[in-house]
Amino acid sequence: MPNRSEERVITPQLLRSWPLPDPQGDKESRGTVLVVGGSRYTPGAVLLAGVAALRAGAGRLQLAVTGSTAAALSIAVPEAKVVGLPETDGGSVAGDVPDDLLELAAGADVLAIGCGLDNIEETQLLMHKVLDAAGKDAAVVLDAYALGALSKEPDLLTGRPQTAVLTPNVTEAEHLLGRKPKDDLAAEAMELAHRFGATVSLYGHIADPGGRAWREESGDAGLGTSGSGDVRAGIVAGLLGRGAEPAQAACWGAFAHAVSGQRLAPRFGRTGFLARELVDEVAYTIATV
Numbered sequence: 001m002p003n004r005s006e007e008r009v010i011t012p013q014l015l016r017s018w019p020l021p022d023p024q025g026d027k028e029s030r031g032t033v034l035v036v037g038g039s040r041y042t043p044g045a046v047l048l049a050g051v052a053a054l055r056a057g058a059g060r061l062q063l064a065v066t067g068s069t070a071a072a073l074s075i076a077v078p079e080a081k082v083v084g085l086p087e088t089d090g091g092s093v094a095g096d097v098p099d100d101l102l103e104l105a106a107g108a109d110v111l112a113i114g115c116g117l118d119n120i121e122e123t124q125l126l127m128h129k130v131l132d133a134a135g136k137d138a139a140v141v142l143d144a145y146a147l148g149a150l151s152k153e154p155d156l157l158t159g160r161p162q163t164a165v166l167t168p169n170v171t172e173a174e175h176l177l178g179r180k181p182k183d184d185l186a187a188e189a190m191e192l193a194h195r196f197g198a199t200v201s202l203y204g205h206i207a208d209p210g211g212r213a214w215r216e217e218s219g220d221a222g223l224g225t226s227g228s229g230d231v232r233a234g235i236v237a238g239l240l241g242r243g244a245e246p247a248q249a250a251c252w253g254a255f256a257h258a259v260s261g262q263r264l265a266p267r268f269g270r271t272g273f274l275a276r277e278l279v280d281e282v283a284y285t286i287a288t289v
Contacts, residue, residue, distance in 0.1 A: 006186070007205065007213040007214055008212075008213070008214045009214070009215050009216075009217060010206075010214050010215065010216045010217070010251050010254060012255075012289050014214075014251075015251070015252060015255060015289045016289060018248055018251070018252075020057070020239065020243075020248070020252060021242055021243035021244060030057055030058055030059030030060075030241060030243075031058055031059050031060070031110060031240070031241025031242055032059065032060040032061075032062065032107065032108050032109050032110070032241065033050070033058040033060070033061055033062070033108065033109070033111075033112060034064065034104050034105060034108035034110070034111050034112070035049050035050045035053065035061070035062070035063050035064065035112045035113075035115065035237070036064045036085075036093075036111065036112070036113045036114075036126070037064075037065065037093070037113065037114055037115035037116040037144070038065035038066055038069060038073075038093065038115070038116035039066055039087070039092050039093060039118045039119075040066050040069060040087060040092075041091055041118075042116035042118065043066070043069035043072065043073050044116070044227065045115040045116030045144070045227065045230045046063050046064075046073065046115055046230075047073060047076055047077055048227045048230040048231050048234060048275055048276065048279060049112055049115045049230045049231065049233050049234030049237065050063050050077055050080055051077060051234070051279050052230070052231045052232075052233075052234030052235045052237075052278075052279050052282055053112070053234040053237045053238035054079060054238060055235070055238065055279055055280075055282040055283045056234070056236075056237075056238025056239050056241075056242070056253070056256065056282055056283070056286065057238050057241070057242040057283075058110070058237065058238040058241035058242060059242070060081075061079055061080040061081070062080060062081045062104050062108065063077065063080045063081070063083070064082075064083045064085055064101050064104065065082065065083075065084065065085060065093070065116075066084065066087040066091065066092075066093055067084030067085060067086065067087060068084075068087060068091070070082050070084030081104075083101055083104065085097055085101060086098065088119065088122065090119070092117070092118050092119035092122050093117055093119070093123075093126060094122055094126075095121070095122040095124065095125025095126040095129070096129075097126055097129055097130065102129060102130070102133040103133075105130045105131075105133040105134050106133050106134065107135070108134065108135070108138060109135075109138055109241050110140070110141065110237045110238075111130060111139075111140050111141070111162075112140075112141040112233055112234065112236075112237040113126075113127060113130065113140065113141070113142055113146040114142055114143040114144040114146030114233070115143055115144055115229075115230040115233055115234075116230070117144060117146065118145060120145060120148050120149055120152060123145045123146060123148065123149040124152060124153055124156075127146060127149055128156070131156075131157075131160060131162065134162055135162075136161035136162065137161075137162075138162050139162060139163045139164070139165070139237075139240040139246065140163070140164045140165070141164075141165045141233050141237045141240065142164060142165070142166050142167070142198075143166075143168075143230070143233040144229065144230075144233075147167075147168050147172040147175065147176060148172065148175055150166075150176065150196070151175035151176045151178070154195070154196070157196055157197065157198065158197070163199075163246050164196070164197070164246070165198060165199045165201065165236055165240070165246050165249060165250055166192065166196060166198050166199070166200045166201070167200075167201045167229065167232055167233045167250075168192070168202055169202075169229055170185075170202075173192065173202055173203075176192055176195075177191065177192065185203055185205045186207070186213055186215065188205075189201075189202040189205040189206065189207040189213070190207040190211070190213060193207040193209050194209060197209050198246075199246040199249075199250050200250075201232070201236065201250040201253065201254055203219075204216040204217070204219050204254060204258070206247065206250045206254060208246065208250075212247060214247075214250075214251050216251070216254040216255055216258055218255065218258035218259050218261075219254075219257070219258035220261060220262065221270055221271055222264070222265060222268075222269075222270050222271045222273055223257065223278075224271075225271070225273070225274065225275055226275060227275030227276070228257075230275065231257060231275050231278045231279055231282075232254070232257045235252075235253040235256050235257055236250055239252055239253055252286065252289075255289070256282050256285045256286050257282075259281075259285045260278045260281035260282055260285045261281075263285065264277055264278065264281060
């Protein structure tokens with residue numbers, strides 16, 4: 001397992017030597033990102049992830065949320081196609097999702113699942129249906145409750161053709177590991193990458209199943225704000241949409257997320273900025289690497 005000394009530090013120089021695919025052509029050439037998430041009480045998580053995906057360069061955006069919030073979200077994000085999903089009495093997305101969502105899943109280049117979901121059992125059912133429908137060449141970003149569902153069913157990704165990026169926080173990593181993470185998060189990220197056959201972005205540490213490892217050192221305390229993780233997942237999804245490979249999307253995404261926070265600190269202080277303000281810095285941060 002790698003330790004800190006074996007990780008490559010993510011710098012602008014490293015990223016310039018690993019350039020993102022040139023965003024030429026129309027919106028279809030930069031990929032369709034489908035974000036599936038939210039609840040009656042947390043539709044904003046889907047908004048943050050979706051707009052972050054667009055800011056990172058995705059060509060088309062589709063959002064799937066609870067039916068009770070779909071109309072409001074379609075007005076808040078006029079750039080997106082929004083689909084309402086059935087919900088439980090408690091306001092969670094119901095796992096028995098309709099065919100129109102499965103049709104979107106089949107045509108998406110990237111599926112970001114989990115932001116704002118709040119019911120593990122329903123999320124497990126949803127993930128089976130959506131991943132079964134997804135195209136074999138699609139990429140998947142799993143965050144929040146999708147990672148909780150994966151911890152309950154560790155073989156959920158096994159044998160699937162889609163590439164996956166997991167974006168856990170430390171608490172979600174604990175569920176995936178089945179124990180508290182040790183201090184060496186580089187090694188923990190690599191263990192998760194091997195265990196799930198996916199690229200993992202854990203608190204600035206990125207690892208892929210092939211044994212490569214990186215570390216992002218620009219992040220500060222302000223990134224620990226409500227909705228920040230949704231922004232990070234959305235950035236990764238948008239970069240995958242424009243053609244980045246999973247590890248590249250995770251590294252560029254970690255850098256863009258962290259440096260966007262750096263750009264906001266002079267105006268709002270280290271801990272005063274909001275996740276929605278991070279989103280507005282993403283495109284400029286990526287463009288000026």
